[in-house]
Amino acid sequence: MDLRGGGLHWRLDPKQLFLNHGSFGAVPLELEQERQRWQRALELDPVSFLVDQLPGALARAKETLARFLGAASAGLAFVPSSTYGLNELLSQLALPAGSGVLLGLDAYNATANIVEYWAARRGWTVRRARWPLPLPSTELLLEAYRRELAAGVELLVLDHITSPTALWQPLDQLLPLARSHGARVIIDGAHGPGSLPLELDKWAAAGMDAYVGNLHKWLCCPRGSAFLWVADPWRAWLRPLVISHGANAPAGELSRFQQEHDWIGTHDPCAYLCLPKALELLGLAQPGAQQRLLEQRRSQLLAARQQLQQALGRGDAPPLVPAEHVASMVALDLGVCDPLEVYRFFRDRRLQVPVIPLVPHQTPSRSFLRLSWFAYNEPSDLELLAQALREAASYFELAAWG
Numbered sequence: 288m289d290l291r292g293g294g295l296h297w298r299l300d301p302k303q304l305f306l307n308h309g310s311f312g313a314v315p316l317e318l319e320q321e322r323q324r325w326q327r328a329l330e331l332d333p334v335s336f337l338v339d340q341l342p343g344a345l346a347r348a349k350e351t352l353a354r355f356l357g358a359a360s361a362g363l364a365f366v367p368s369s370t371y372g373l374n375e376l377l378s379q380l381a382l383p384a385g386s387g388v389l390l391g392l393d394a395y396n397a398t399a400n401i402v403e404y405w406a407a408r409r410g411w412t413v414r415r416a417r418w419p420l421p422l423p424s425t426e427l428l429l430e431a432y433r434r435e436l437a438a439g440v441e442l443l444v445l446d447h448i449t450s451p452t453a454l455w456q457p458l459d460q461l462l463p464l465a466r467s468h469g470a471r472v473i474i475d476g477a478h479g480p481g482s483l484p485l486e487l488d489k490w491a492a493a494g495m496d497a498y499v500g501n502l503h504k505w506l507c508c509p510r511g512s513a514f515l516w517v518a519d520p521w522r523a524w525l526r527p528l529v530i531s532h533g534a535n536a537p538a539g540e541l542s543r544f545q546q547e548h549d550w551i552g553t554h555d556p557c558a559y560l561c562l563p564k565a566l567e568l569l570g571l572a573q574p575g576a577q578q579r580l581l582e583q584r585r586s587q588l589l590a591a592r593q594q595l596q597q598a599l600g601r602g603d604a605p606p607l608v609p610a611e612h613v614a615s616m617v618a619l620d621l622g623v624c625d626p627l628e629v630y631r632f633f634r635d636r637r638l639q640v641p642v643i644p645l646v647p648h649q650t651p652s653r654s655f656l657r658l659s660w661f662a663y664n665e666p667s668d669l670e671l672l673a674q675a676l677r678e679a680a681s682y683f684e685l686a687a688w689g
Contacts, residue, residue, distance in 0.1 A: 295568060297663050304668055306640040309450075309478060309616050309659035312504040321564045322509050325557035337553070342541075344560050345549055351563040352514060355571065356480070356500075358487035362522060364515045364548030365559040369477040370397050372499035372515035373444075375528050376473055377405045384410030386441040389470070392417050392431070393451045394444070396647040398475050402444055414440070420452065420620065421605045425612070429460055436468035443470045447500075448478035451643040451655050453616035454608045455483065458490050466494030474498040480514075481505025481569070482584075482615035484577040491518050503558070505615055506565050512558035515548070527551045584660065585613050591658060591669050592617040598673040599680050607655070618643075618655040622686040626654040629683060636675050 295315035299305050305313070325344075329336045345365065353360035366372045382388075388402055388411050399413075406413045418431040436443070443465045448455050458474065465472045472495050479485055480500045487498055497517045502508040517525055522544040527533075533547035541549070566572045571580070589610055596602055596619060607618050621629060621642065627650065630642040641659075644652035656676070679685065 295662060299663060303637045303639055304671055306638065306664065306668065306672060307657075307659050308661040309453075309504060309657065310641060311510060312501075312507055313661070313663070314503075314507055314509050315568065317568055318507055318509065318561050318565055321561045322557045325560050326555070329555070329557065341556060342549065345556065348560050348562050351566065351572075355566060356485045356487045356514075356516065357489060358485075358491075358516055361542060361545070362487075362516050362518065364527075364545065365556070366499070366513050366515045366527075366548070367511050368503075368513045369475060369499040369501045370401070371528065372497075372513060373398055373401050373473070373475060375515065375525065376497050376499070376517075377401050377444075378528070379525060380405075380442070380471075382409060382411060382441050386411045387439050388413050388442045388444065389432070389435050389440045390415050390444055391446055391449065391456070392420075393446075393449045393454070393645060395446055395450045395475060395477065398444060398446065411442075414438075420607060422454070422608050422612070423605065424609065425457060425460070428454075428456070429464065432461060433464060436465060436470060440465075440468060440470045443472045445472060445474050447474050447476040447498075448482060448614055448616070450478075451618065451645055451657070452607055453613070453618040453655075453657055455612045455614040457612075458495070459493070462490055462493040462495055471496045476500035478504060478615060481507075481571065481577075481580075483581050487516050496521060502562055502565070506562070506571075507569065508561050508565050509558035511555075512562070517544075581614060584615060585610070587660060588613055588615075588617045588658070591660065592619065594669060594673055595619055595656075595658070595676055598676040599685065616657055616659045618657045621654045621656055621683075623651045624654050624683055624685060625650045626652060629654065629656075629679060629685075632679050632682065633675055638672060638675055640672065 295317060297313055297315055299313060349360045349363050353363055388406055390399055390402060392415055402413055414435055416431040416435045418428050422428060445456060462472060474495060476498050480502060482505045499515050502512040503510045527548050529551035531550050531552050533550045536546050570576055592606060607620055626642040626644045633640050641657050642654050643657055644654045646652045
């Protein structure tokens with residue numbers, strides 16, 4: 288058991304260096320215990336808990352989450368994952384045949400699969416906004432979206448923080464741009480909560496229609512916990528993927544949207560109920576805490592990125608994305624390689640760090656090493672990664688793109 292990390296305690300294997308918090312998160316012992324506390328209450332009397340106690344507990348957790356997100360709780364629903372939320376949204380969004388759906392250059396593979404699946408059945412056209420990598424400026428990113436939006440787009444599906452290149456995309460600029468071209472906007476915020484301040488009501492006013500985000504990554508909740516938020520007009524027609532008792536439950540204080548999403552069949556809801564405790568343990572409930580965390584983490588990551596670029600022999604090369612687009616992760620360009628082989632190289636040296644291809648399941652592919660730093664990591668971890676990266680660069684003859 289590894290007991291490092293900001294006053295929290297972790298079960299991470301002490302014989303392995305874990306530098307991949309961004310994939311599936313890690314749950315501190317304190318939140319394991321919080322989940323077990325809820326589970327004990329559930330098992331003491333399952334009927335009383337699920338029927339009588341759960342509605343109030345979910346409401347309190349949603350109110351806490353709403354304050355954290357800068358959103359009214361009426362548009363919030365807990366869902367098992369951001370991927371579940373995106374499936375719900377894309378499967379029910381009524382766009383006519385011939386509609387254009389726009390993704391980013393490095394859209395998350397699961398997100399792109401959902402879009403492509405429904406596009407094939409509905410007759411939509413899927414396009415990509417393409418920008419240069421390395422990305423020298425925000426304006427080139429905006430211009431890539433502007434160019435595609437001007438060609439006619441009914442829906443923009445946007446990764447808040449991209450997975451392969453760890454690029455924080457500026458919603459304050461992209462949302463008005465999409466609105467000016469008449470496009471609806473769904474945000475895949477899988478990495479958003481706990482990485483940077485979220486202002487859902489503000490973004491809704493700027494043109495955002497829906498946001499999905501995971502609670503199990505940067506907020507450390509048990510896996511199987513995420514949220515879906517939708518703007519007011521969408522609440523009238525959006526249904527959960529599982530239709531259950533909420534569809535004809537008597538009208539009460541909750542809207543039909545809330546009643547249906549609160550009960551999608553018998554399952555263990557305890558991961559959702561850990562959210563208030565998670566915010567307390569991570570110190571994120573206080574005003575300004577998210578912005579302070581962003582600034583602290585960005586400073587650490589920018590220094591780490593420079594050290595790793597030097598390990599690759601590219602200390603003077605331009606970084607993959609500008610400093611202002613770094614939030615919770617950084618990525619380094621490994622050029623064209625076999626991403627699985629390079630990943631295994633690190634894994635065999637007891638380093639858990641992802642190597643992500645720009646084109647999924649293509650070998651070779653332009654690929655990126657992504658560093659996800661968290662509370663349990665120490666400065667010495669970075670030197671171990673840098674040494675392994677120097678060895679990998681020599682062994683695989685890694686070279687930057689271009």
